[in-house]
Amino acid sequence: MASKIGFVGLGIMGKPMAKNLLKASHSLVVYDIMPTGMEELAAAGADKGSSPKDVASRTDLVITMVPDGPEVEQAVLGSNGVLEGARKGTIVVDMSSISPMVSQKVGAACEAEGVEFLDAPVSGGEPKAIDGTLAIMVGGRKDVFDKVEPILKQMGSTVVLTGKVGAGNVTKLANQIMVACNIAAMGEALVLATKAGLDPEVVFNAVKAGLAGSTVLNVKAPMVYSRNFKAGFRIRLHQKDLRNALLAAESLKVSLPLTSAVQNMLVSLMNDGKGDLDHSAIVQFIEQMSAIEVKRPN
Secondary structure, three states: OOEEEEOOOOOOOOHHOOOOOOOOHHHEEEEEOOHHHHHHHHHHHOEEEOOOOHHOOOOOEEEEEOHHHHHHHHHHOOOOOHHHHHHOOOEEOOOOOOOHHHHHHHHHHHHHHOEEEEEEOOOHHHHHHHHEEEEEEEEEEEHHHHHHHHOOOEEEEEEEEEEEHHHHHHHHHHHHHHHHHHHHHHHHHHHHHOOOOOOOOHHHHHOOOOOOHHHHHHHHHHHHHHHOOOOOOOOOOOOHHHHHHHHHHHHHHHHHHHHHHHHHHHHHHHOOOOOOOOHHHHHHHHHHHHOOOOOOOO
């Protein structure tokens, strides 16, 4: 696989992912609608592109990492988009977390132009994007996956082909459901313990090695009782993912009652101006109802 890579989207996740590719000695052509990200990557050794079209015209592999489905469609299918600059045989890997139906639409448009497409959303938030240990869930043809797997492994510690185009985002939505419901359950548990007069840190240490233990608990519980809600993954982004999960569920006639409940919590928090807090702040919805704040005793 050619080592010159295009990267479109240099936000909270895309920027460190692109930096890890530079560290792995790949040549990058980058683009973002915000110039600050491009300037930072250029300072690290990347070339700046003038548009997604320009990026695609100068590379054989283009990675997109943008907020949601409409942005993916604009970046790949829109005016001055990737498809306008791509040649036959170019590979497009969309690592955004979007609706699987949009992935299939974009994939079909790419196929019609002789361009290969994979959907490859990630999990792990900014910390794992920085240290290159993301979980990457991929949908698409195996022969295309085999070509880009070594490059994806320079951004993630696990890279799994989960099925055809769209399967990566179905897997990511399943991940986001489990994470959101886990955080909400943790929040309820710590609110109950705190209201009963217990130290939430002690409760966390007591249960973390048992069946209730999880990566979510280990990472998010200390944030909650330390009142540290600096975003690793924002509430508004998790709300977007659950919205996409519910839309996919509707199309498949699947009931997701717990997902619906947590989605309502996220919407309420966004309406309270908390959309840019870390998703561990789901606990604040439960705290408000219970008139208690989860924190360590003074």
